[in-house]
Amino acid sequence: MNSANPHSGQDTAATQSVPRLVEHLFRHESGRLVANLARTIGLSRLDLAEEAVQDAMIQALRRWPFHGVPQNPAAWLAQVARNRAIDVLRRKANFEQKKEEFAHPLRPEIAQPAEVCEDALADDQLAMIFACCHPQIPRDAQVALTLKTVGGFSVDEIARAFFAAPTAIAQRLVRAKRRIKENGIALVLPDADERSARLDTVLRVLYLVFNEGYTAHAGDRLIRRDLCAEAIRLVSLLSTRKETNEPKTQALLALLLLQASRFPGREDESGELLLLDDQDRQRWDQELIRRGMFHLAESATGDELSEYHLQAGLASLHVSAASVAEVDWRTVLWHYDRLMEISPSPVVALNRVVAISMIDGPAAGLTALEEMPHQEALRDYYLLASTKGDLLRRLGRAKEAASEFQRAIDAGCSEPEIRFLQRRLAECQQAS
């Protein structure tokens, strides 16, 4: 047992003036500490870094109930994790030379208040995000690795969020770590010339993390909410560092904040999903909207129009309208047209159809929908059927609408969505 005890004094009565633990402190510190340790001992020893941090947190769990929270909980965890890593490495034969170089810089850092090394910690974390989103790592593993290593989520939590088996997530992580070793991926920021392209992957991964939490899938709701918060936290971090603060970073941050602003109001009291039409706009988070708008304005520099610019622009049109009827649908359509050029997808195409129907009526929407390319490929896609059903419903063709809603249900989607579609189906069956 390493004897260094970072606890400030043997003060058993410390519990009387304990600082309260900041919400999510462990989760956030876990990511920072793993990055910081891996920076010191090498990314190829990521497993050891993770174990050491896990161990430090277990020590906290076993000791703090008696002692109370130490004055600087983050520094306490850092010290114990480092001691743990040193202990393990010390047992390895080739450690002796390395010991000196890495045992020394530790002390002054720990002795300082946390703010002093705040920058260094952020740098390490930034490098870790880039490492987790390295192009040599498969996409689904990038997402899992970022959540695990940077975000401090456990395998079980990731599995719950993605509605996947824990073993499947664990395998992804093993694959990702193998890639790190095989490719000798290091914990460094990419060089300036490739940074912007690498940043694209990072932003895409964080966007996926947010979306996974945002879309109304099955899976644990609380954890999914945390995914969104984590994505926002990490994109915020990117936006505060000069190396990664590009207009597209600002645009993504704007997009996530504006989307998150609609969390309250997206569901009714019983957790049922509400359409934009039926949402109480008063309940949208005005502070998030204000921040989102601020970053959207910040993103309007340079000449790059990223997908995030367009999506954030769309979100801003929705949150700034007093009602669905007052949304500037022509500008919405303009955004979808641009999106179709940059990153065409079935979802974008369908949203474009909705915009057309809001401008020129449901009949025009139906025509646009039938003219959509790749109809065949989308036949079993529930959103196609539900959009079509909605247009038919608005045209008063209840019977046809009902069969589309049925088709959407059969195509498979999340529980809240199925319930929503069933309500629509029942309405149309009554009307026909």
Added chain:
Amino acid sequence: MSQFMLILYDTPEMGQKFQSFSPEEMQAAIGKYFAWAEQLKSQGIHKGGNKLKDEPGKVMLSGGKKPEVVDGPYLETKELVGGYFLIEADSYDAAIKICADCPQLEFGGKMEVREVDMF
């Protein structure tokens, strides 16, 4: 009012549980211990407590000429006393009620309650 010593044992089961905890779950677990202790403090019946170091410690036996000192505890090495709390309660029943709310049991640990013999 009598005093009771609550001895908290860490079991292997508890160790495994903690290993599988996510950082978020660990923070939540610490929060539960604090909430429990907070409750006792607000009633003025929390009289102290300490964590013991995670070492086997020493056991001393009376030997021949001088006492024999061995690494201990050697009886039940699988369960380790993690620490103890001192509380005030009217009776064993009341003390046990307080223990029942301690998250130690929820996490698979064990507790021993002993009344302090005060004269």
